[in-house]
Amino acid sequence: MSRAPRDDEAAASPAAARHPDTLAVGFGHDPQQAFGAVKPPVMLTSTFAYPSAAAAKQAHRDYFDGAAPGRDAAFIYARLDHPNLAVLEKRFAALEGAEEAAAFASGMAAISAILLAFLKPGDSALHTSPLYGGTHGLLHGPIAGIGVTPVAIGDAVDPASVAAAAETAARHGPVGLIFAETPANPTNGLADIALLARTADALAERQGGRRPLVVVDNTFLGSLLQAPLTHGADLAMTSLTKYAGGHSDLIGGAVSGSKAMVGPLRRLRTLLGSHLDPFTSWLALRSLETFPLRNRRANANAAIVAAFLRDHPKVTGVSYLGFLAAGTPARAVFDRQCAGAGSTFSFRIRGGESEAFALLDRLQVFRMAVSLGGTESLICHSASTTHYSVPPEIRRQVGVDDSTLRISIGIEHPDDLVADLASALDAIP
Numbered sequence: 388m389s390r391a392p393r394d395d396e397a398a399a400s401p402a403a404a405r406h407p408d409t410l411a412v413g414f415g416h417d418p419q420q421a422f423g424a425v426k427p428p429v430m431l432t433s434t435f436a437y438p439s440a441a442a443a444k445q446a447h448r449d450y451f452d453g454a455a456p457g458r459d460a461a462f463i464y465a466r467l468d469h470p471n472l473a474v475l476e477k478r479f480a481a482l483e484g485a486e487e488a489a490a491f492a493s494g495m496a497a498i499s500a501i502l503l504a505f506l507k508p509g510d511s512a513l514h515t516s517p518l519y520g521g522t523h524g525l526l527h528g529p530i531a532g533i534g535v536t537p538v539a540i541g542d543a544v545d546p547a548s549v550a551a552a553a554e555t556a557a558r559h560g561p562v563g564l565i566f567a568e569t570p571a572n573p574t575n576g577l578a579d580i581a582l583l584a585r586t587a588d589a590l591a592e593r594q595g596g597r598r599p600l601v602v603v604d605n606t607f608l609g610s611l612l613q614a615p616l617t618h619g620a621d622l623a624m625t626s627l628t629k630y631a632g633g634h635s636d637l638i639g640g641a642v643s644g645s646k647a648m649v650g651p652l653r654r655l656r657t658l659l660g661s662h663l664d665p666f667t668s669w670l671a672l673r674s675l676e677t678f679p680l681r682n683r684r685a686n687a688n689a690a691i692v693a694a695f696l697r698d699h700p701k702v703t704g705v706s707y708l709g710f711l712a713a714g715t716p717a718r719a720v721f722d723r724q725c726a727g728a729g730s731t732f733s734f735r736i737r738g739g740e741s742e743a744f745a746l747l748d749r750l751q752v753f754r755m756a757v758s759l760g761g762t763e764s765l766i767c768h769s770a771s772t773t774h775y776s777v778p779p780e781i782r783r784q785v786g787v788d789d790s791t792l793r794i795s796i797g798i799e800h801p802d803d804l805v806a807d808l809a810s811a812l813d814a815i816p
């Protein structure tokens with residue numbers, strides 16, 4: 388099995404003009420390089436043999452100094468790169484409309500590499516709030532521990548709020564990075580990516596030309612509904628575990644961007660040992676084939692379920708993005724930045740924990756589990772699960788209370804999802 392097409396081949400191909408549905412199915416794999424196999428075989432090997440000593444030297448020269456344009460670099464050792472990883476990265480980059488992508492052992496491994504590669508002691512880092520628990524823990528724990536000051540942005544669609552946070556951060560040290568999770572988990576709060584990119588430009592002028600990197604965690608919407616790179620982000624990361632993997636049977640992460648941005652992450656990945664293994668890469672590639680199909684179905688289902696919940700007397704506060712009020716700054720950002728509302732959102736049940744638990748314990752179709760983006764619909768009680776370790780006052784600040792439930796809508800028949808919720812809601816005392 389060979390590598391995916393080289394960059395120059397990809398650029399010369401009509402890939403850029405093809406639709407995601409087409410790219411998702413076959414891009415980056417050439418059957419003639421794989422015994423005619425229509426699908427890429429899983430290449431379970433830790434190391435790769437050379438036909439000659441000179442070829443071994445050339446492979447290492449290519450890895451460390453960069454391969455000459457138009458020549459394939461040979462594989463060396465699977466922690467550096469391997470065939471299943473290479474084809475997954477080519478296809479994922481094509482779907483993201485990015486020059487390059489790098490896949491990691493998890494979404495958190497991808498975020499770890501980004502923070503470690505681009506922040507140094509003495510820096511500050513701006514971030515949206517709330518953040519995914521792991522990201523928050525990493526930034527405020529180990530990353531703060533090496534001397535980086537994380538500073539939260541109050542409202543990332545409000546220029547005054549972003550400017551104030553940038554002022555605060557700059558007082559602590561040069562701003563090395565702006566990390567935006569948009570939409571945020573579980574509130575669906577938005578960040579204006581173009582505004583953050585302009586903020587990075589302004590900071591660059593004050594920091595002697597050092598421009599903070601704008602990084603977007605695009606896990607909630609994914610590349611089909613939000614393309615952060617086209618709005619000025621330098622890197623877009625996603626947890627492959629969620630929508631891209633889509634079957635709740637793998638853990639992985641990916642980062643996309645320019646070659647100049649992704650290259651250092653790949654080299655750091657080799658040192659950290661956080662590459663995605665051959666079997667999981669193969670599984671993730673298989674998942675990508677149906678990503679556009681699954682995504683459309685889940686999004687359509689979510690619109691139906693969200694409308695049902697909004698109209699139900701025992702439900703309040705549905706955070707579905709399609710319901711953002713016209714004329715608000717968040718709505719303007721949504722209209723400009725997002726091609727759809729996705730299929731993960733939260734709602735509040737009238738009452739508190741006991742009413743929420745009563746609903747959860749009566750559902751038959753929805754599985755009660757954390758995570759999101761799978762073929763199956765999931766539901767969880769945020770305060771006692773995903774946000775268990777967050778102090779109650781912070782939970783309230785970020786809009787999570789004892790009545791908050793987060794749901795991720797899958798690809799089942801929407802009538803069954805609505806019927807399941809309807810009978811469970813009716814049965815709440």
Ligand SMILES: *Cc1c(COP(=O)(O)O)cnc(C)c1O
Binds near residue numbers: 522568627628
């Ligand atoms: C799940 C998730 C992550 C972490 O991804 P893992 O694959 O679980 O490491 C990061 N950000 C968001 C928004 C997530 O939902």
